[in-house]
Amino acid sequence: MASRLRTMRENGSLLALPTISWLVIFFVLPLIIVLVFSFMSRGRGGVAIMPFTLDHYGRTFDVFFIILQRSIGLAALTTIICLIAGYPLAFFISTRRRRIVQQVALFLVILPFWTNFLIRTYAWRILLGEEGTINGLLLSLGLISEPLPLLNTQLAVLIGLVYGFLPFMALPIYASVERFNFRYVDAAQDLGANDIRAFMRIVLPLTLPGVLAGCALVFIPSVGAFVTPDLLGGAKGLMIGNLINKQFGGSGNMPLGSALSIVMMAVVMISLLVYIFANRRDAGAS
Amino acid sequence: MPTYDVELIDIVKDFESGGSRVRAVDKVSVKIADGEFFALLGPSGCGKTTTLRLIAGFEQPTAGQVLIRGIAMEGIPAYHRPVNTVFQDYALFPHMTVEQNIMFGLQMEGVGKKEARKRAQEALDMVRLPDIGARKPQQLSGGQQQRVALARALVKRPAVLLLDEPLGALDLKLRVNMQYELKALQRDVGITFIYVTHDQEEAITMADRIAVMKDGEMLQVGAPREIYEHPGTRFVADFIGETNFIPADLIERAPDGSGAVRLSDETVIKAQLSKTLESSSGPVTMAIRPERVGIAKVGDSIDSADSDQTVLDARLVDSQYIGTDTRYTARIADDINLIVRVQNTSEREFSHFTIGQPVKVYWRQSSTTVLDR
Numbered sequence: 055m056a057s058r059l060r061t062m063r064e065n066g067s068l069l070a071l072p073t074i075s076w077l078v079i080f081f082v083l084p085l086i087i088v089l090v091f092s093f094m095s096r097g098r099g100g101v102a103i104m105p106f107t108l109d110h111y112g113r114t115f116d117v118f119f120i121i122l123q124r125s126i127g128l129a130a131l132t133t134i135i136c137l138i139a140g141y142p143l144a145f146f147i148s149t150r151r152r153r154i155v156q157q158v159a160l161f162l163v164i165l166p167f168w169t170n171f172l173i174r175t176y177a178w179r180i181l182l183g184e185e186g187t188i189n190g191l192l193l194s195l196g197l198i199s200e201p202l203p204l205l206n207t208q209l210a211v212l213i214g215l216v217y218g219f220l221p222f223m224a225l226p227i228y229a230s231v232e233r234f235n236f237r238y239v240d241a242a243q244d245l246g247a248n249d250i251r252a253f254m255r256i257v258l259p260l261t262l263p264g265v266l267a268g269c270a271l272v273f274i275p276s277v278g279a280f281v282t283p284d285l286l287g288g289a290k291g292l293m294i295g296n297l298i299n300k301q302f303g304g305s306g307n308m309p310l311g312s313a314l315s316i317v318m319m320a321v322v323m324i325s326l327l328v329y330i331f332a333n334r335r336d337a338g339a340s
Numbered sequence: 341m342p343t344y345d346v347e348l349i350d351i352v353k354d355f356e357s358g359g360s361r362v363r364a365v366d367k368v369s370v371k372i373a374d375g376e377f378f379a380l381l382g383p384s385g386c387g388k389t390t391t392l393r394l395i396a397g398f399e400q401p402t403a404g405q406v407l408i409r410g411i412a413m414e415g416i417p418a419y420h421r422p423v424n425t426v427f428q429d430y431a432l433f434p435h436m437t438v439e440q441n442i443m444f445g446l447q448m449e450g451v452g453k454k455e456a457r458k459r460a461q462e463a464l465d466m467v468r469l470p471d472i473g474a475r476k477p478q479q480l481s482g483g484q485q486q487r488v489a490l491a492r493a494l495v496k497r498p499a500v501l502l503l504d505e506p507l508g509a510l511d512l513k514l515r516v517n518m519q520y521e522l523k524a525l526q527r528d529v530g531i532t533f534i535y536v537t538h539d540q541e542e543a544i545t546m547a548d549r550i551a552v553m554k555d556g557e558m559l560q561v562g563a564p565r566e567i568y569e570h571p572g573t574r575f576v577a578d579f580i581g582e583t584n585f586i587p588a589d590l591i592e593r594a595p596d597g598s599g600a601v602r603l604s605d606e607t608v609i610k611a612q613l614s615k616t617l618e619s620s621s622g623p624v625t626m627a628i629r630p631e632r633v634g635i636a637k638v639g640d641s642i643d644s645a646d647s648d649q650t651v652l653d654a655r656l657v658d659s660q661y662i663g664t665d666t667r668y669t670a671r672i673a674d675d676i677n678l679i680v681r682v683q684n685t686s687e688r689e690f691s692h693f694t695i696g697q698p699v700k701v702y703w704r705q706s707s708t709t710v711l712d713r
């Protein structure tokens with residue numbers, strides 16, 4: 055038995071084969087294809103053909119730079135708002151004494167996932183539209199005389215993104231606060247820290263892993279979002295995800311789409327590295 | 341007028357939990373003097389931690405008053421009270437170094453970084469860990485963490501230091517060493533210590549005074565010797581050290597605190613009455629410490645010139661060698677066994693009785709305490 059286990063361990067590389075081939079087929083290969091495409095020219099029907107060129111990268115940082123900037127900006131803003139709303143929410147839930155209250159609150163946070171994301175985003179169109187619920191309400195209250203332009207704006211995209219990604223911020227923070235030992239707050243107060251200082255010096259640093267995880271989970275998909283900007287943003291709220299999506303459609307430009315994807319990936323990678331670095335520093339600290 | 345560092349006046353603390361009410365502290369009144377080493381002793385769940393938390397300001401009393409240095413603490417938050425706590429699990433901040441942990445409290449007072457660092461080092465020197473300032477709490481042993489927690493609290497120079505079972509997590513040998521060190525430290529710094537423990541030996545060896553708690557009440561407050569020698573209730577006698585409880589009937593109660601009881605086999609013996617004894621006759625319990633009872637062979641002479649001495653016939657039913665002592669069980673009546681502890685001053689001591697043999701047991705009247713049943 056023992057020798058059999060040893061053989062299995064020695065053959066560890068063999069056991070890893072399925073994982074490795076899975077990664078190669080579904081991750082490395084497509085990545086290489088996209089990378090190669092991004093340096094090729096556009097052929098008829100948007101396909102990639104020879105010769106190699108840097109044009110698409112040029113255009114990415116030129117014509118489409120505004121959209122790239124907007125995507126990062128909207129994603130960053132989404133992350134910040136989710137953090138500001140999500141931290142107190144998570145804190146409130148995880149500090150409820152009664153288990154049942156916690157469970158119900160968590161259930162409510164997760165509840166939206168039970169409905170299709172597309173349908174939920176369409177619902178926001180109804181809420182934000184010119185003849186939508188919000189404008190209707192404000193008009194009937196006489197607070198405004200003309201409908202506010204809510205739909206097809208960056209604000210609408212922001213609302214949609216925050217709405218969609220808030221749980222991804224709240225849940226990891228919840229897990230962090232849940233694990234937090236409130237005896238440390240007693241200790242801080244015992245040593246003379248008021249509530250604010252105890253929070254800033256003790257609670258926040260010790261729940262930082264949850265905050266960072268939440269930020270990564272919100273920021274990364276927000277940068278590449280395309281359903282929300284497509285349905286709520288119109289032309290003014292276009293994001294890089296929409297652009298990429300379009301390049302792979304009928305009259306698109308696959309090499310350009312590839313270049314855009316690579317740039318977007320680079321942005322995400324850099325923010326991930328920042329995340330890992332911050333986490334490591336934090337791990338080193340605890 | 342004597343000055344008190346801490347005064348608790350009729351403190352009551354109720355907790356609501358799941359619709360029912362738990363009384364964690366029940367009408368506790370006590371005055372703790374400046375520089376005193378005061379131990380709160382009692383079994384788990386008797387309200388020791390809650391009492392500390394009421395003094396520290398983490399809990400508010402349901403009724404009654406906490407005074408620190410004569411000032412009523414009502415409405416004063418924990419962070420403004422001149423007390424510091426050594427928590428049961430130390431609660432050292434895991435994301436800070438030892439030095440940062442100790443500096444934290446000073447920085448909260450607005451002490452500058454340089455000064456704070458200097459005082460942190462002094463505090464580390466004081467607990468004899470001068471070189472670990474740069475380490476993280478997780479990199480320390482339990483004993484080291486305990487000392488850092490102590491340094492972190494003492495560096496604030498509080499009026500009162502609250503310690504919640506600070507040695508509870510340490511192994512026996514280290515615990516005994518730390519008892520001496522803590523006591524010496526307390527004498528040096530002269531700060532009032534309120535020390536929670538469920539270990540009676542710890543309380544007896546360290547404290548100037550002990551309060552024995554049960555179900556939220558302080559049953560008895562007094563010096564260790566007084567608590568040990570003159571327990572006021574059966575619970576206290578039982579909790580502090582080993583005690584023989586002999587059921588008896590009180591038949592005589594003299595005004596000077598002496599009396600007589602009758603055992604189940606009609607033997608009448610003289611005994612000392614507890615000051616707090618309520619019964620004036622009828623069923624009571626006579627308590628006597630095993631080490632206060634002597635044992636001798638039937639033929640041996642006992643110093644019976646002393647009229648204070650009680651001597652009873654008994655039969656040896658068990659003998660147990662426990663290192664420093666031998667623990668005998670002697671049957672003095674059909675249903676009454678008496679534990680006798682004799683120090684093993686020589687090899688002979690252990691071997692000169694055989695089980696089943698008739699013996700005599702004896703004690704002085706002043707060694708007994710008659711308590712309510």
Ligand SMILES: Nc1ncnc2c1ncn2[C@@H]1O[C@H](COP(=O)(O)OP(=O)(O)O)[C@@H](O)[C@H]1O
Pocket residue numbers: 355356357362363364382383384385386387388389390391
């Ligand atoms: N926050 C609380 N909520 C409800 N009950 C509590 C709380 N704190 C303590 N108690 C109860 O009060 C009693 C005394 O607890 P505690 O002071 O911790 O005892 P000790 O420290 O002597 O072990 C226990 O019955 C405990 O369950």
Ligand SMILES: [Mg+2]
Pocket residue numbers: 385388389390
């Ligand atoms: Mg306790």
